[in-house]
Amino acid sequence: MNVRNIVLDKYSAKVYKNRKEHIIEVNEETRQQPIAANTRSVPGIMTNRGCCYAGCKGVVLGPLKDVLVLTHGPIGCGFYSWGTRRNKAKPEDGRNFIEYCFSTDLQESDIVFGGEKKLRQAIKEAVEIFNPKCIMICSTCPVGLIGDDIHAVASDTEREYGISCMAFSCEGYKGVSQSGGHHIANNTLIRKVIGTGDAEPTKRFTINMLGEYNIGGDGWEVERLLKRIGYEIITVFTGDGSYETMKNAHMANLNIVQCHRSINYIAEMMKTKYGVDWIKVNFIGLEAIIQSLRDMATYFGDNELTERTEAVILDELANIAEEKEYYYSKLKGKTAALYVGGSRSHHYQNLLADFGVKTVLAGYEFAHRDDYEGREVIPTIKEDADSKNIEHLEVKKDERKFHAYLTEEQYEELKTKIPLEQYCGMIRTMEDNSVVVDDLNHFETEEFIKLLKPDMFFSGIKDKYVLQKSGVYSKQLHSYDYSGPYAGFLGAINFARDLTMGLYTPAWGLVIPPWKNKSTLKAKLAGGEK
Amino acid sequence: MSKNLVNLCVNPCKMCMPMGIVSAFYGLKNCMTILHGSQGCSTYIRRHMATHYNEPVDIASSSLTENGTVFGGENNLIKGLENMIELYNPEVIGIATTCLAETIGEDVPRIINNFNIIHPGNKVKFIPVVSMGYSETQYEGFFMALRAIVENVDMVPEKNNKVNIITGMISPADTRYLKRLLDSMKVEYILLPDISENLDGQHKESYNRLPEGGTSLEELSLMGGAKLTIELTTFTKEHNSPAQYLYAAYGVPFVRCSLPVGLRDTDALISVLEHAGGTKPEEIMKERGRYMDAMIDSHKYNAEGRAVIFGEPDFVYSAVRLCAENGIMPVITATGAKCGNLKERLEEEVQGVADFLHIDKFLILEACDFDTIEKYAVEYGANIMIGSSDGRRIEEKLRLPLVRCAFPIHDQVGGQRVRMLGYDGSLELLDRITNSLLIRKEHSFRGEMHDRYYKEEAGDTSVDLDKISSLKEVAGLRNKADIILANKKKTETHPCFNGCGSEYARMHLPIAPKCNIQCNYCVRKYDCPNESRPGVTTEVLSPEQACEKYKRVKEGLPNLKVVGIAGPGDSLADFESTRKTLSLIKREDPEVTFCLSTNGLLLPLYADELAELGVSHVTVTMNAVNTTIGAKIYKHVDYMGHRYFGEVGAAILMANQLSGIKRSTSLGLICKVNIVMLKGINEYHIPVVVEKAKELGCEITNIMQLIPVAGSEFENIPLVSNREIMGMRKQCGSILKQMYHCRQCRADAIGTLDNDQSINFRGCTGCNDIEETDRAEEKTFLFAVSSKSGILVDQHFGHASDFYIYEYKNKVIRFKERRSVSKYCDGAEGCDGMGGMNKEGKMEAILETVKDCNGVLAMRIGEAPKQKLKEKAIETFTTYDRIENAVRVAAEKLCV
Numbered sequence A: 001m002n003v004r005n006i007v008l009d010k011y012s013a014k015v016y017k018n019r020k021e022h023i024i025e026v027n028e029e030t031r032q033q034p035i036a037a038n039t040r041s042v043p044g045i046m047t048n049r050g051c052c053y054a055g056c057k058g059v060v061l062g063p064l065k066d067v068l069v070l071t072h073g074p075i076g077c078g079f080y081s082w083g084t085r086r087n088k089a090k091p092e093d094g095r096n097f098i099e100y101c102f103s104t105d106l107q108e109s110d111i112v113f114g115g116e117k118k119l120r121q122a123i124k125e126a127v128e129i130f131n132p133k134c135i136m137i138c139s140t141c142p143v144g145l146i147g148d149d150i151h152a153v154a155s156d157t158e159r160e161y162g163i164s165c166m167a168f169s170c171e172g173y174k175g176v177s178q179s180g181g182h183h184i185a186n187n188t189l190i191r192k193v194i195g196t197g198d199a200e201p202t203k204r205f206t207i208n209m210l211g212e213y214n215i216g217g218d219g220w221e222v223e224r225l226l227k228r229i230g231y232e233i234i235t236v237f238t239g240d241g242s243y244e245t246m247k248n249a250h251m252a253n254l255n256i257v258q259c260h261r262s263i264n265y266i267a268e269m270m271k272t273k274y275g276v277d278w279i280k281v282n283f284i285g286l287e288a289i290i291q292s293l294r295d296m297a298t299y300f301g302d303n304e305l306t307e308r309t310e311a312v313i314l315d316e317l318a319n320i321a322e323e324k325e326y327y328y329s330k331l332k333g334k335t336a337a338l339y340v341g342g343s344r345s346h347h348y349q350n351l352l353a354d355f356g357v358k359t360v361l362a363g364y365e366f367a368h369r370d371d372y373e374g375r376e377v378i379p380t381i382k383e384d385a386d387s388k389n390i391e392h393l394e395v396k397k398d399e400r401k402f403h404a405y406l407t408e409e410q411y412e413e414l415k416t417k418i419p420l421e422q423y424c425g426m427i428r429t430m431e432d433n434s435v436v437v438d439d440l441n442h443f444e445t446e447e448f449i450k451l452l453k454p455d456m457f458f459s460g461i462k463d464k465y466v467l468q469k470s471g472v473y474s475k476q477l478h479s480y481d482y483s484g485p486y487a488g489f490l491g492a493i494n495f496a497r498d499l500t501m502g503l504y505t506p507a508w509g510l511v512i513p514p515w516k517n518k519s520t521l522k523a524k525l526a527g528g529e530k
Numbered sequence B: 001m002s003k004n005l006v007n008l009c010v011n012p013c014k015m016c017m018p019m020g021i022v023s024a025f026y027g028l029k030n031c032m033t034i035l036h037g038s039q040g041c042s043t044y045i046r047r048h049m050a051t052h053y054n055e056p057v058d059i060a061s062s063s064l065t066e067n068g069t070v071f072g073g074e075n076n077l078i079k080g081l082e083n084m085i086e087l088y089n090p091e092v093i094g095i096a097t098t099c100l101a102e103t104i105g106e107d108v109p110r111i112i113n114n115f116n117i118i119h120p121g122n123k124v125k126f127i128p129v130v131s132m133g134y135s136e137t138q139y140e141g142f143f144m145a146l147r148a149i150v151e152n153v154d155m156v157p158e159k160n161n162k163v164n165i166i167t168g169m170i171s172p173a174d175t176r177y178l179k180r181l182l183d184s185m186k187v188e189y190i191l192l193p194d195i196s197e198n199l200d201g202q203h204k205e206s207y208n209r210l211p212e213g214g215t216s217l218e219e220l221s222l223m224g225g226a227k228l229t230i231e232l233t234t235f236t237k238e239h240n241s242p243a244q245y246l247y248a249a250y251g252v253p254f255v256r257c258s259l260p261v262g263l264r265d266t267d268a269l270i271s272v273l274e275h276a277g278g279t280k281p282e283e284i285m286k287e288r289g290r291y292m293d294a295m296i297d298s299h300k301y302n303a304e305g306r307a308v309i310f311g312e313p314d315f316v317y318s319a320v321r322l323c324a325e326n327g328i329m330p331v332i333t334a335t336g337a338k339c340g341n342l343k344e345r346l347e348e349e350v351q352g353v354a355d356f357l358h359i360d361k362f363l364i365l366e367a368c369d370f371d372t373i374e375k376y377a378v379e380y381g382a383n384i385m386i387g388s389s390d391g392r393r394i395e396e397k398l399r400l401p402l403v404r405c406a407f408p409i410h411d412q413v414g415g416q417r418v419r420m421l422g423y424d425g426s427l428e429l430l431d432r433i434t435n436s437l438l439i440r441k442e443h444s445f446r447g448e449m450h451d452r453y454y455k456e457e458a459g460d461t462s463v464d465l466d467k468i469s470s471l472k473e474v475a476g477l478r479n480k481a482d483i484i485l486a487n488k489k490k491t492e493t494h495p496c497f498n499g500c501g502s503e504y505a506r507m508h509l510p511i512a513p514k515c516n517i518q519c520n521y522c523v524r525k526y527d528c529p530n531e532s533r534p535g536v537t538t539e540v541l542s543p544e545q546a547c548e549k550y551k552r553v554k555e556g557l558p559n560l561k562v563v564g565i566a567g568p569g570d571s572l573a574d575f576e577s578t579r580k581t582l583s584l585i586k587r588e589d590p591e592v593t594f595c596l597s598t599n600g601l602l603l604p605l606y607a608d609e610l611a612e613l614g615v616s617h618v619t620v621t622m623n624a625v626n627t628t629i630g631a632k633i634y635k636h637v638d639y640m641g642h643r644y645f646g647e648v649g650a651a652i653l654m655a656n657q658l659s660g661i662k663r664s665t666s667l668g669l670i671c672k673v674n675i676v677m678l679k680g681i682n683e684y685h686i687p688v689v690v691e692k693a694k695e696l697g698c699e700i701t702n703i704m705q706l707i708p709v710a711g712s713e714f715e716n717i718p719l720v721s722n723r724e725i726m727g728m729r730k731q732c733g734s735i736l737k738q739m740y741h742c743r744q745c746r747a748d749a750i751g752t753l754d755n756d757q758s759i760n761f762r763g764c765t766g767c768n769d770i771e772e773t774d775r776a777e778e779k780t781f782l783f784a785v786s787s788k789s790g791i792l793v794d795q796h797f798g799h800a801s802d803f804y805i806y807e808y809k810n811k812v813i814r815f816k817e818r819r820s821v822s823k824y825c826d827g828a829e830g831c832d833g834m835g836g837m838n839k840e841g842k843m844e845a846i847l848e849t850v851k852d853c854n855g856v857l858a859m860r861i862g863e864a865p866k867q868k869l870k871e872k873a874i875e876t877f878t879t880y881d882r883i884e885n886a887v888r889v890a891a892e893k894l895c896v
Helices: A003-008 A013-020 A052-061 A075-080 A108-113 A116-130 A141-146 A150-161 A178-192 A218-229 A260-274 A286-300 A303-331 A344-354 A369-373 A375-380 A408-415 A442-452 A461-469 A488-503 A506-510 B017-025 B039-053 B066-071 B074-088 B099-103 B108-118 B138-152 B172-184 B217-225 B242-250 B262-275 B282-302 B313-325 B342-357 B370-379 B389-398 B422-461 B463-467 B471-477 B480-491 B543-556 B575-588 B603-613 B627-633 B646-666 B686-695 B722-733 B837-850 B863-871 B883-895
Strands: A023-025 A067-072 A134-139 A164-168 A206-212 A232-238 A254-257 A277-280 A335-340 A358-364 A435-437 A456-459 A473-476 B031-036 B059-061 B092-097 B125-129 B163-167 B189-192 B228-232 B254-257 B306-310 B329-334 B363-365 B384-387 B402-404 B505-508 B517-519 B560-565 B593-598 B615-621 B634-639 B642-645 B670-677 B700-705 B750-752 B780-785 B802-809 B812-820 B855-858 B875-878
Touching: A003 A013, A003 A023, A003 A442, A013 B074, A052 A067, A052 A134, A052 A164, A052 A178, A052 A232, A052 A260, A052 B039, A067 A116, A075 B039, A116 A134, A116 A150, A134 A150, A141 B099, A150 A164, A164 A178, A178 A260, A206 A218, A206 A260, A218 A232, A218 A286, A218 A303, A218 A488, A254 A260, A254 A286, A260 A277, A260 A369, A277 A286, A286 A303, A286 A344, A286 A488, A303 A488, A335 A344, A335 A442, A344 A358, A344 A456, A344 A488, A358 A442, A369 A375, A435 A442, A442 A456, A442 A461, A456 A461, A456 A488, A461 A473, A461 B039, A473 A488, B017 B031, B017 B039, B017 B092, B017 B138, B031 B039, B031 B074, B039 B059, B059 B074, B074 B092, B074 B108, B092 B108, B092 B138, B108 B125, B125 B138, B138 B189, B138 B217, B138 B242, B163 B172, B163 B242, B172 B189, B172 B282, B172 B422, B189 B217, B217 B242, B228 B242, B228 B262, B242 B254, B254 B262, B262 B282, B262 B313, B262 B422, B282 B422, B306 B313, B306 B370, B306 B389, B313 B329, B313 B342, B313 B384, B313 B422, B329 B342, B329 B370, B342 B363, B363 B370, B370 B389, B370 B722, B384 B389, B384 B422, B389 B402, B402 B422, B505 B543, B543 B560, B543 B575, B560 B575, B575 B593, B575 B603, B593 B603, B603 B615, B603 B646, B615 B646, B627 B634, B627 B646, B634 B646, B642 B646, B646 B670, B670 B686, B670 B722, B686 B700, B686 B722, B700 B722, B780 B883, B802 B883, B812 B837, B812 B883, B837 B863, B855 B883, B863 B875, B875 B883
Parallel strands: A067 A134, A134 A164, A206 A232, A206 A254, A254 A277, A335 A358, A335 A456, A358 A435, A456 A473, B031 B059, B031 B092, B092 B125, B163 B189, B163 B228, B228 B254, B306 B329, B306 B384, B329 B363, B384 B402, B505 B560, B560 B593, B593 B615, B615 B670, B670 B700, B780 B855, B855 B875
Antiparallel strands: A023 A435, B505 B750, B517 B634, B634 B642, B780 B802, B802 B812
16 A cells, blocks of 8 residues: 555545545656646645735735735734745835835724725834835735725825835735735736836846745845846846835846746736746756756847856856765755745755655645646646636736747757746656645654655655654744755755754754654664664 | 824734634633634644744634635535534534634624534534634733623532632643642642643654643533632623633633743642632742742842843733842833723832832833834833843844743744742742843943043043144154053043033144045035034135144133034145144144044055144044945045046945044044934945944944935935934944944044034135025015024924024114023924924924024024915025024025
8 A cells, every 4th residue: 555545544534535636656657647736625624724914915025025914804814924935035125115014904893894994094104204115005805805995095005105005915814825815916017017117137047946945045045046147137036026026027038946936927028018038947956957058048049148157157066066075974864854835845855865865745825726737727627616716817918018028949959859838847856755735734743754865855844844753854844943044056055054954953962853762764863863 | 192003013923813812721620712714724733832832832723715705605614613613523613713713704603503403413512702803912812701601501400519720821730730739738729721731742652633631621620619700801892701701601700920930920729729728838938938039149239230121011011020029120011902001000019119210211002013113112222121032123133031931932842841830930030030130240340430430440540641742743752552541531522422522622623625535415515604513614714824723723612622623615625724734733732632533544554654744533434334325425426546436446445444444443443423314215225334344443333313404316215213313322332332422523623522603703814704695575574593502593493392483674783682482392392393293282382482583593494384384485594603604694585
């Protein structure tokens, strides 16, 4: 019996029926099968998923440094999303809104009589004290139910104060996870921000970085690399990003997409509206970085750029070669499990492979089928009641601002060489017998640890202590446990150093993993080798 | 004093009710909780608790979606309960609602009923709690859960010999301490809740996902028959109190104690326990003795403590009492909750400390956010914070040490092991507080001592330095340290640098009309006598005239110590005049202090020569150190025969300012940097400029208000309020000494800062007088004049305590009377130009005073009062002139 069935067997018939669609043991046959994803979590089983508000305010809008993001709702939502994602931002003019938490702190009487008045007053106060260029209003559960018209408030704000203001109806109950919130944020950014600026780029090869949230400084390391090669980065969605630069995003030649899940909508819509092509990249893991840099150079098709790209790759590799070898010797042969948001579980497999670590289990928290199986399946994804509730925005070509870098022939030709508008998904790249789990929960986590005995488990804070109590080295891939950056060449070494440090700490050698005395299989002590 | 913002919460000092509820349920054995609502609530709260306790935190969710909001969430909740039972096998499940469930009106007791109909054999105890995030805080939520527990558990009412102990949110380590205390006193007790194991677990051979520690249902059932309930909370309301319920339902008598923190409240609890049959063991008395010993050991250091204490009401109360009994002054006590009588309960306590330390103000704030706390922390001179890690942003920004001892602690480990209960917990917390004060002292006292004592001493012992006439001579004889010393000595008599040297006079010589940059806030029109601001003068003097004027003024003002060149253009743009003037005057009076202000563009060129000429003080106006921002402030820069615009111009200017200042300070010149605060342009950049100034060796920075000038680029940009200016100065004060007393003097100002006498010396070198015109027709006007001296229009409108009323009739000006009003503005808070709400009344009073006048004359006036007067058809005239002159000019204008 395979591990998948062992775990599923513990469920009641009803839950079994639901969960079996979400778990795959990878082999030739199952690679072709669909996986259930982006469907409702089963109540009561400790999902790790968050809500729509978390995806919109917490993930996409939160990192913007020059935007005053105002949570319209009770205090909790604003408080819990206050500076918890370790996005880093360096403000140009000395002020940084991501350090702040702004909330209308709704009270019972506001729920009864409506919160619009309070919202208007709060905006007035915000303008008077903070004088922001842009305010984004995010609504929480009760706001949608009591019917506050936050969009009307936003347009009144624009009129009254002459600043930019937009509203996001990202009530927590919308959709089935954070994912709905990403989509809502994407829609409004394309509608109200992108394309409103007109700053001309100064360099020849211009790009936007999409889906890079600059956790632990990842974005900065990638930026360093790209600038070294000679790219101009118009804007970043949205790590260390700003309203001011996002306005000019349509001026770029190419969009490079890092986190496919949270930002692919913008990539798609910008292609239709402004003709900006996009490719999927990955700056986590050495092989992946090199491939991504080469894809970018191929896209621009410039000899000098290609040469510089190769020169930089060689130099960066030479710079880390010695350390890489050392960490490889320490990590080779270990096994890992990954359960992170919507892209990292895929990206980090590359990085782990660089150091000889094998991935035995991987899962996404809030991904859709295309993140698992590749974008080809998008037309076959059935809409359900929940996904219908999230607006699908149709954009039209903007005749005035439309500019395509490639001719149609060039485009068709390049499509065969680089991942233009393509993403192959995670499952295809995984080895036989590894396990893929969508929306992994607390119970399954424990069961899989016992069965697969990974040396390390990459997840978030909610699993971290369960894992550690179970004797498994855990690394938070949402916040990096106060470390980072892990992206880029230098980041790869940081990552390997952290893993080595964690696995070989004397503490692990002194505590005994629970299965040590029970399992009939020969168990390995994580990091406990003499 | 500004009020808390009521509509915008900036950096909350509270959490929502469900957070408190799930925390309380963690004190029950084999218990789990489910939040009925969106899954985000569970996820956020799990994240928050796990980070604090460093333990797995499992809170289920009914995962309501949009569907559920329409058709109700019953199915989801029932499914959720079924799955929890199947997977975890708990004995108790706490079911708390959320904003969502409450807004759509979910009836949880009915759903539980339906569950039991579907599952007749159900043995799990369900405890529902009504909880919504938009009502109260986690503090109330915690007790609501406890109340729901005692209401729902099936009680055994037969009397037993146990004592119920009910606690608020205390750490697992403190819970363990409390249990040890009760055991050692041989009290039989039931503890609700007991989070000691569940939220601070061990590393064991096998991990069990169901919380195994905590108080069991069986124990809880005995609470109804207990002989006494002791409830450890100060502010919990009656309807949330478990003790009240047990008393009302089962007749269990109860006593309420504050948390046993500090000597007095621990004594109180122990005495209650003794009455309940406990014995006082010797070990406890030793602990008490040790705490007292520690109090004495550290009392000297504690008296310097000025604490900001924030958090839940009970925590805040206990921390304040601990501080108070140790002589640490809680200057700000703040809670995000609203509990009604916090102020009442604490005022006497805090007042006591304030009295013996001679502190005249402190604040107790309810329903308050961190933005408010931060603002007052500066104003009230706090030097330590006590609370949760949410204060870390203030800690970083204001460099105030933060003693983390309350939930949540997210940036350090060990939140679950924080101690403050009992004698030894109090001792532990006290030690942490005292040590934080000591660390701060250790890092700062040398600098402070030096600034306070050494400087003056240096003046006393180096009398010979007074005789030094020229720095050039000094440079030959002494080292750089001596030059600096000499210049510092001069600082003591320089009214702009010494802070408040009101007894010393200075004069500005308007000799340099040219300017080499164009600032967007300036119009180069130096002949306007009706304004009082930098760069404005009535006459421009030649070097010879300037020297003559100096001699005349020196005769009239023997306390004249400083000669400044402040334009009206840039003093270095026309260096020939400046050089000549300085040489002439120095020949006349070798002991005079020379001070010079410049935009810094040519400072690197002339710094050496300035030092040779004996200039000791240089002020550079530097509004930015970032070219993007600079480009917004400077229109163009003329340098070496070319005109540069935008960022290029700004870059040249800044590079020269920086190298010029560096050169000057390394030559021993005392440098000050002036920064004009421009709303929306450099207001958030100022601390960076101040940092830079410090790095370059400047002594002081002067952050100034923009005075909008008609016709300038910035004519219409919003004004910065006095409060914002003061706030910025205070903020930057932690970086570098700030000038709080700037009067933004004219380029020809003479006298002390508070008493400008340039009018008496005006025109003395033969420049034009104001021409009289005969345009005034036969009309009668009444003017209200804001004047300090009664001779000149020399006072800010907002500073006037009374008005001089002048009548203008047939070109004759007559003084009518003097009318008193209570002051409209009050110094520190200043006239913020916004006409703040609380000033409405005073404004009315002023309007009443001047309502029959046609015009108001003042040296300056805020925008809001100006508007108010305008509404009443009263014209405002801002000028600096003899009253009669000013009234005439005003009347003429009214006639036109």
